[in-house]
Amino acid sequence: MASATYEVAQVLERNRESLTDYCANSWQLRTLHALRKCRTAALGGHIDRCNNPFCQHLHLSYNSCRNRHCPKCQGHKREEWIRAREKELLKVPYFHVVFTLPSELNRLCLYEPKLVYGLLFKTAWQIINGFSSNPKFLGASPGMIAILHTWGQNLSLHPHLHCIVPGGGINQNGKWKSAKSKGKYLFPVKAMSKVFRARFVAALRKEIQPQTANFYESLFKQHWVVYCKRPFLGPSQVVEYLGRYTHKIAISNHRIKNLQDNAVTFSVKDYRHGGKKSILKLPDAEFIRRFALHILPKAFVRIRHYGILSSYHKRTSLAELQEILGKINLPERPPLQHRVCPTCKKGQLETIVLFGIRGPPEGWENELQKQK
Structure with missing residues (x-):
């Protein structure tokens, strides 16, 4: 599936100073901040190398928050x-x-x-x-x-x-x-x-x-x-x-259609009327408040x-x-793709460097720049 144009994390990031106002407890607040930082430099990252000898491509990735409420980690x-x-x-x-x-x-x-x-x-x-x-x-x-x-x-x-x-x-x-x-x-x-x-x-x-x-x-x-x-x-x-x-x-990121005017516009299905689709627009504050309702203990x-x-x-x-x-004959599924090299589509990615919030070591930054 293609990446979403808009994300829940963008709404949280532009309201990061006021997230406390929309949370009922500290656990909800911690969760929202984790979602806000997901796959950004704030959580550090790693450099992977393709193990295909004809590729050897380097890939820089920022760490995910791995939170079960995150739209990007499921x-x-x-x-x-x-x-x-x-x-x-x-x-x-x-x-x-x-x-x-x-x-x-x-x-x-x-x-x-x-x-x-x-x-x-x-x-x-x-x-x-x-x-x-x-x-x-x-x-x-x-x-x-x-x-x-x-x-x-x-x-x-x-x-x-x-x-x-x-x-x-x-x-x-x-x-x-x-x-x-x-x-x-x-x-x-x-x-x-x-x-x-x-x-x-x-x-x-x-x-x-x-x-x-x-x-x-x-x-x-x-x-x-x-x-x-x-x-x-x-x-x-x-x-x-x-x-x-x-x-x-x-809510998934793909349901979000617009983030203008400090408001979130997203698609809604009305299951009482045969799944009829419509558009709902909520101010950031109300969107975050409702989203926080569904953060489990x-x-x-x-x-x-x-x-x-x-x-x-x-x-x-x-x-x-x-x-x-009796046995169930299900169609054979292809291997999971999350560690397949996106460049050659054949090799597996192997992590060779881990780094924190300061970013990758200088030598590796140069290697990545040369590759580009």
């Missing part, structure tokens, strides 16, 4: 993660289930994000596991990969969980049991919504004393959205979904694996399960 991580998940796919239908929190909980998400988002993961797995264990619906132990997103297209707070659920599970005899209608149907969405609301509110009651007397009663008046899409058409579609959602951040895990897709089962029974259900 591509390579995403590809590595997807390739690891491809090896774990089962030859069964997969469902896409979405659990969404009502907007009445947004204020609580701002003050207690770790608690609320943690309960969202916990409750979603309780629902999937509970319905799967019920013989009326499946009667088997399921699996789930859950990915937390906290944003809407306009960068407003919209916490929801994207879940990938295999269409079946392992029964008490250790054998695979497929979901109903040969894997074409998972669970009744209306029933899931009601149980989701009841369990989440019950768990929240144990943790937080509400400010108003009718806070929890008001939550029961809302319709809690659980959405279950039709099963994926095949393993390749599951992988495509993983690529779109796993390492996604609040330190060390909070936003991609989690459960049941037969958890790390334990991958180590103990995944290979056996894949053998029983």
Whole structure:
């Protein structure tokens, strides 16, 4: 993909003196400064040389911030993660289930994000596991990969969980049991919504004393959205979904269309009206404030694996399960390109010099200039 014309980092850089005003805590501030400095001299860098004897080209690169909220640092991580998940796919239908929190909980998400988002993961797995264990619906132990997103297209707070659920599970005899209608149907969405609301509110009651007397009663008046899409058409579609959602951040650089007049203009999709595209313009201050809403608490895990897709089962029974259900023939992927020489497209880059904020040593600067 071609590099973006405008970047989130440019907005942060031109507002670097006032970033404190838009952050709720020091962790958010540290994150914004890391994104601002990404791939600039402020983080130091390295010089690589192509190992192709017919090329030997030198390449100077500034270090990335490696922050999971950075628009420029997700591509390579995403590809590595997807390739690891491809090896774990089962030859069964997969469902896409979405659990969404009502907007009445947004204020609580701002003050207690770790608690609320943690309960969202916990409750979603309780629902999937509970319905799967019920013989009326499946009667088997399921699996789930859950990915937390906290944003809407306009960068407003919209916490929801994207879940990938295999269409079946392992029964008490250790054998695979497929979901109903040969894997074409998972669970009744209306029933899931009601149980989701009841369990989440019950768990929240144990943790937080509400400010108003009718806070929890008001939550029961809302319709809690659980959405279950039709099963994926095949393993390749599951992988495509993983690529779109796993390492996604609040806004990509490619969505930004203009940075004039101390404002950010970016594209927006309205999913309520068939994905209709429009343009939204926000002042820098409001853009940064909204962006900071989606910086997760330190060390909070936003991609989690459960049941037969958890790390334990991958180590103990995944290979056996894949053998029983049959092998998946996925197309062979080319090697990752992040270390391929951009000049000759054949050799691999090898780091030969590391340098700090002061820049590369003088001798190497001369070598780079000669090469140009």
